[in-house]
Amino acid sequence: MGSLNYHRPKTIKETLALMEKGVPLAGGTALTPQRYDVAAVIDLQDLKLDELKVGKSKIRIGATVKLQALLKAQEEIPQALAHTCRQEAALNIRNAATIGGAVMTGDGRSPLLTALLSLDASVITEPGNNSEPLEKMLEKRDGRRKPRLIVALEMMRPKRMVYEQVSRSPADRPLVCLAVAEHLASKGKSHVIAALGGYGERPIRLTKMEEALEKGASLAEAAVLARKAYSDAGDAFASAAYRAEIAGVLARRLFTEVKG
Ligand SMILES: Cc1cc2nc3c(=O)[nH]c(=O)nc-3n(C[C@H](O)[C@H](O)[C@H](O)COP(=O)(O)OP(=O)(O)OC[C@H]3O[C@@H](n4cnc5c(N)ncnc54)[C@H](O)[C@@H]3O)c2cc1C
Structure with missing residues (x-):
């Protein structure tokens, strides 16, 4: 064992x-x-990356903001986002774990990553003060292996956001979860972003379903697309048929809530 x-x-x-x-x-x-x-660890706690900024249309969360701090900020940030911090881990872990760490390590069963996808979050990294969509970072095979420093996450502040999960117990990680956010677009119009989690290496955006809804698809048609997205999502925790069915049910339910 070498020294650290x-x-x-x-x-x-x-x-x-x-x-x-x-x-x-x-x-x-x-x-x-x-x-x-690892040969060495570089403690980030003196970098002052723990600031939460909530603007009218944008939210910026410093990389070392703790999950529990986000949960406590539930009056400022979308409640559904705060709720996913609670679902992410138990209190002791939330008191230490940061949003940057969650982005680097979260898998498909992460409620927080699912919520962040629905908010169209971008990851701000150094060197270069680069901004990369979280979705792209998660998609790339080496997206989270590159030695970069995450300094913050930036996301849209939605008009409305809802999240629901189905798990074996209320505090367990989801077998299926869905986050849906309604965002204001130009000329008073709005559009919906949906992300599905509970399986695999990362949660996924339901882009086909978003596009279909934009073109006026019915809730039933949207639910079919949600089901399709998890038609192969079987593992030791749940079968693909079960996950697909639940994805369809959650899609119907959350779209009804968001669209009133
Ligand atoms: C008992 C226990 C239970 C847990 N339960 C759960 C659970 O239920 N669900 C779950 O999802 N996770 C769980 N975890 C895992 C862990 O809590 C999360 O992955 C957590 O979000 C990691 O955040 P952190 O700030 O502690 O990261 P760290 O442990 O400090 O770092 C994790 C990785 O991310 C990198 N990293 C961290 N911050 C940055 C940054 N700003 N820029 C670049 N790289 C960075 C580090 O180098 C490291 O590779 C559990 C862990 C423990 C010990």
């Missing part, structure tokens, strides 16, 4: 230089068990 070096930089520049020889340490809830596999 600990660094606590004060600036982004210093952090990026240190990332040549180590990995970022945020809440440590996922990294700590793997600490023997």
